Amino acid sequence: MSYQTEYLNSLQEPEFFWAEQAKRIDWYRPADEVLSKDENGLYRWYEGAMTNTAYLALDFHVENGRGDQVALYYDSPVTQTKQQYTYREMRDKVAKIAGGLKQQGVSKGDTVIIYMPMIPEAVMSMLACARLGAVHSVVFGGFAPHELAIRIDDARPKVLITASSGIEVDRIIPYKPMVDKAMELAEFKPEKVVIFQRKLGALVPSKNYDIDFEEMVADAESVGCTPVYATDPLYILYTSGTTGKPKGVVRDNGGHAVALRYSMEKIYGIEAGDVYWAASDIGWVVGHSYIVYAPLLTGASTILFEGKPIRTPDASTFWRIISEYKVKVMFTAPTAIRAIRKEDPNGSFIKQYDLSSLKFQFLAGERCDVDTLKWLEAQLGIPVIDHWWQTESGWPMLSNFPGIELMEVKPGSVTKPVVGYDLRILVEDGSEAAAGEEGYVAVKLPLPPGCLPTLWNNVAGFKSSYLEKFEGYYFSGDGGFKDAEGFTYITGRVDDVINVAGHRLSTVEMEEVVSAHPAVAECAVIGAHCDLKGQIPMALVVSHQSGKPFQEVAEEIVGAVRSEIGAVAALKKVYQVARLPKTRSGKTLRKLLRAIVNQEEIKIPSTIDDPAIVQEINDIIHPNVNQKTS
Ligand code: COA
Ligand code: AMP
Secondary structure (H helix, E strand, O other), X not given: OOHHHHHHHHHHOHHHHHHHHHOOOOOOEOOOEEEEEOOOOOEEEEEOOEEOHHHHHHHHHHHHHHOOOEEEEEEEOOOOEEEEEEHHHHHHHHHHHHHHHHHOOOOOOOEEEEEOOOOHHHHHHHHHHHHHXXXXXXXXXXXXXXXXXXXXXXXXXXXXXXXXXXXXXXXXXXXXXXXXXXXXXXXXXXXXXEEEOOOOOOOOOOOOXXXXXXXXXXXOOOOOOOOXXXXXXXXXXXXXXXXXXXXXXXXXXXXXXXXXXXXXXXXXXXXXXXXXXXXXXXXXXXXXXXXXXXXXXXXXXXXXXXXXXXXXOOOOHHHHHHHHHOOOEEEEOHHHHHHHHHHXXXXXXXXXXXXOOOOEEEEOOOOOOHHHHHHHHHHHOXXXXXXXXXXXXXXXXXXXXXXXXXOOOXXXXXXXXXXXXXXXXXXXXXXXXXXXXXXXXXXXXXXXXXXXXXXXXXXXXHHHHHHOOOOOEEEEEEEEEEOOOOOEEEEEEOOOEEEEOOEEEEHHHHHHXXXXXXXXXXEEEEEEEEOOOEEEEEEEEEEOOOOOOHHHHHHHHHHHHHHHOOHHHOOOEEEEOOOOOEEOOOOEOHHHHHHHHOOOOEOOOOOEOOOHHHHHHHHHHOXXXXXXXX
């Protein structure tokens, strides 16, 4: 079977194709309809079918002879800990955690927020929710209390699960005080906060809503898997959009399991028994899909890595892990590779390890520069595959397909549309772009199983964010083009979402924080190119006369973004400008600002109210550089 045949089959007869794929997983009840529309006119997969994702990820494998195989390796250089859990051990622990949560009143359909570092109890808590049919929402540990509070108010969780602390290289991050702060800030109050004590650092005084994780589990009975509908939500994952408020991407149970199972075999070339490693964080979609669910649904062994590509202890860590656990396929963000390359440009660490188990290296999460890809390919001597997807899709949308057919690896390209995605490049009027012409990356509906069916409690937002720009299409927010052979290139976001070290962030959200500073009259936050992190945010500020030196104002702004959004936002550069470029009707010319900041060719729009401002801002940000303008 070639990629092309499989791809065409999936588009010509999607219902037949995805009914066949659904046979790969175990159902309590088959679907009444493979593809249907719900009461909001939105597509749903496997209506009427019943399953349980935790059953498929754990119990199924124990019942089918994989009980003694390692399901999860935990490797934590920051605590110098290594642990491993077999499928049987994971199932038993998850069943007890689920029992503990049940005692706390969590049942099918309830929401639970998980705000935890990269520890096995975090993965087990996700699966325990799935076991109960409860809906988890994992919040990335790098987000500050204010961000956590926003998510609490939107998801309205019955229980919040956290840990006493995380570790960033050699720095203890106390999670519990951040949770307490978020509990104060949120209008909605979860009934209980379950805390896993890591016994790192000082004990934080307890609150009346606190429950100790281990005590809760010790007293609990093991519970079985609650059948849920394929269309019931498995999780909500908040992601940055173009407004100040994150969007709650919903993932269902049935389509998700089918799609991830399919992707492991056909995209990544992974089978039961193989070792797969996604070096990401469970707070991001890559962590949900490819640290937790996909490897376990497949009966593979996954690795939970609590560390960084460098400094834990050095740039050899990735290669040690690959060789130690015999990783077959690895997945990380280009930033991680750039960080490693900076420390070890000649790949001397790479040469010290036996990496013969590694067949494919996948990259995603942000644009990968050709230089980094070629460097890694030369170092590893295996295909390095850049592939493209988003929180919304939950699994790849553009990729090479080594599980079926390894196509040519064209550096700079993310290869071809994934099976099931009728992906097109559209221009403004909705027609298809010609080969080589840049346009908007869109997917003709229906999206395949696994993709978001809607946003949490926000059908209108789902429609306006994704479905209204091009009728009959899902709009991704990215720009790109296809070459004459159909290989696709992603050119980047066409909106105000930026990607900082593979972390998706909203500049609008940052602008809200910057604008709240009393000395700020007006501002714009723009994604600036960064050789290491891909992009970093940069704030341009028009200030009031506050009497304070601007340097002080800038430091306060940096501090405010860090404490309101989180360290991960990494806003470090704040420039004072006299005014922002605007159209005559008063709209900030953000595209123009992006061009100035990134030293791209500047096209001054005819609608600009004051052309002189372009040179002024350029001189402030890039003194001594004359940008080309037209
Ligand atoms: N909890 C608390 N703080 C966190 C955090 C977490 N989970 N994750 C990051 N932070 C903090 C960092 O400590 C850092 O704080 P600092 O400004 O005080 O140093 C800040 O947020 C920025 O973090 P990061 O962007 O990770 O930068 P870094 O300099 O610590 O590390 C890299 C640089 C390249 C090593 C790192 O960004 C990396 O590994 N990137 C790959 C990302 C990735 O895998 N993304 C997943 C998408 S597939
Ligand atoms: P996230 O939802 O956090 O996974 O971020 C998704 C966004 O990251 C996409 O919309 C793209 O802008 C960007 N992205 C992800 N993978 C790639 C890639 N391989 N190449 C270019 N951009 C990417």
